[in-house]
Amino acid sequence: xxxxxxxxxxxxxxxxxxxxxxxxxxxxxxxxxxxxxxxxxxxxxxxxxxxxxxxxxxxxxxxxxxxxxxxxxxxxxxxxxxxxxxxxxxxxxxxxxxxxxxxxxxxxxxxxxxxxxxxxxxxxxxxxxxxxxxxxxxxxxxxxxxxxxxxxxxxxxxxxxxxxxxxxxxxxxxxxxxxxxxxxxxxxxxxxxxxxxxxxxxxxxxxxxxxxxxxxxxxxxxxxxxxxxxxxxxxxxxxxxxxxxxxxxxxxxxxxxxxxxxxxxxxxxxxxxxxxxxxxxxxxxxxxxxxxxxxxxxxxxxxxxxxxxxxxxxxxxxxxxxxxxxxxxxxx
Numbered sequence: 001x002x003x004x005x006x007x008x009x010x011x012x013x014x015x016x017x018x019x020x021x022x023x024x025x026x027x028x029x030x031x032x033x034x035x036x037x038x039x040x041x042x043x044x045x046x047x048x049x050x051x052x053x054x055x056x057x058x059x060x061x062x063x064x065x066x067x068x069x070x071x072x073x074x075x076x077x078x079x080x081x082x083x084x085x086x087x088x089x090x091x092x093x094x095x096x097x098x099x100x101x102x103x104x105x106x107x108x109x110x111x112x113x114x115x116x117x118x119x120x121x122x123x124x125x126x127x128x129x130x131x132x133x134x135x136x137x138x139x140x141x142x143x144x145x146x147x148x149x150x151x152x153x154x155x156x157x158x159x160x161x162x163x164x165x166x167x168x169x170x171x172x173x174x175x176x177x178x179x180x181x182x183x184x185x186x187x188x189x190x191x192x193x194x195x196x197x198x199x200x201x202x203x204x205x206x207x208x209x210x211x212x213x214x215x216x217x218x219x220x221x222x223x224x225x226x227x228x229x230x231x232x233x234x235x236x237x238x239x240x241x242x243x244x245x246x247x248x249x250x251x252x253x254x255x256x257x258x259x260x261x262x263x264x265x266x267x268x269x270x271x272x273x274x275x276x277x278x279x280x281x282x283x284x285x286x287x288x289x290x291x292x293x294x295x296x297x298x299x300x301x302x303x304x305x306x307x308x309x310x311x312x313x314x315x316x317x318x319x320x321x322x323x324x325x326x327x328x329x330x331x332x
Contacts, residue, residue, distance in 0.1 A: 002168075002203060005161060005237060006057040010084060011040040011049045017173045017312065022276050030297055030308050033181065034279060035170065038317040043110065046317020047193050048080040050166055051159035052150075056084060058158050059148035066140050066147035068133050069154070070095035072260060074284070074321045077153045077190075079107035082116035092116040093136055093147070097126050106324040155192025155225075157233035163196025164203065170312070171204050181208050181310035187289035188212035188250060189259070191225040193316060198246050199230060208312070211304060212250045213289035216259040219250040251304045254292035260284050266291055267328045282318030283325050289313070 016039065020032045040049045059067060067085050071078045071094075078094045085092035094116050096108075104112055111118060119136075121129055133149045140147040154162070174180050184201070188194040194212040201208060214222065230243050256263050262283035269291045270281045281287040293313060296303035305311060 002164070003237065003239070004165075005054060005158075006061055007053045007161070007165075008057045008060070008088075010044070010053050010056070010087075013040065014169045014172070015039050017170075017177070018279075020277055020279075023273065027297060031310050032293075032297075033310065033312045035173070035312055035314045037166075038280075038315045038319060040317070043083045044080045045319060046076050046080065047163070047314070048077040048154060048317070049084070050162035051154035051192055051196075052077075052080060052084055052162075053165075054161040055148075055150045055154050055158050056088065056090075059090075059150075062146070062148060064090075064146045064148035066091040066093065066145050067150060068093045068095070068136050068147050069150040069152075070097070070129050070133065071152050072096065073098045073101065074107045074260070074324055076107060076285075076316075076318050076321065078116075079110050079320065081150065081154075082111045082114040085116065086114040091145070094118045095129050095132055095136075096120050097123065097129070106320045106322075110320065151190075153190030153192050155190035155195070155229065157229055157236050159192045160196050160199065160229055160233050163193050164200040165196075167197055167200025167204055167206065170200075171206055174206075174208075179310055180206070181312045182308045183305050183311045184208045184210050184314065185289065185293045185305075185311055186210070186212050186314040187215050187285040187316055188222055189215045189285060191222050191229065193314065194222065194248075194250070195226040195229050197314070198226065198248060199233070199241065202245055203241070209247060209249065211293075213254050213292040214250050214252060215255060215285050215288050219252050222250045223248050249304070251292060251296065254288050254295070256288065262287060262325070262328070264328070264330065267325075268330065269294070270322070271329055271331065279315070280319055280322065281315070282321045283328070284321050285316055285318050286313075 137147045197210045266287045
């Protein structure tokens, strides 16, 4: 039996799982399903809120009244943290990578609307973002406050619980559908969703293999990051888990020019799925991972998803990230 830590119920759960009836027709023997985690809420849509349910619970257990976290200018995680902080009456300070843009839009606009305080660090300064977080925590202490630091994407041993819990939900989905997919596919950027799914499916004895498509870093990074987070998780929560059984499969080749930079094939793919199924992906995470998944399925047995009869794609959200890049869609 899984020993669960404290959790605040913040997300709209369970999220539905949808069969892509029309899109799947391009494949002879494969059906694609989508776990609709972009529907975990409206302002807090996406995968980050599942992790934040545990991170914010831990913050409150430590009597913290302030949340400090970090990410890119259009970070979905930072936006979700800003919204939830406002909702729960907690101050939020965001450390964002990049220069403040002239126009506030997408996730960044929502950060400001929710009253988050924002500090910007250039790419060259970014290696010191945790040092800045420590300075901000010390400043809070001097003001009679207490701040809890949540790392990028809430991807640590606390946030890991989010997608362990989601695996339990997926397991019930598969029982209800009388279908067990060969693969569960996700985008991976900070590693937390991927790690939680790997641990969760192993704990529950699920046969589906978790396959991730990187939208930053490389497979070696995620191998190290996940194993490190799982070890910390075991130690912190006194969990019995054989990490040697973990199958960490990160498929490279679809990152493109870098994190947050998508080529025309990604924007075309987003538009195609919206047109065929009325489901919207984003150019930073889900668009790249979905494109990679389709490309690997088209390779058949030579691809990373060989033998796939049913594949479940985890829609991790990111809709608000579409708008700052709307000029890249070819809709004429």
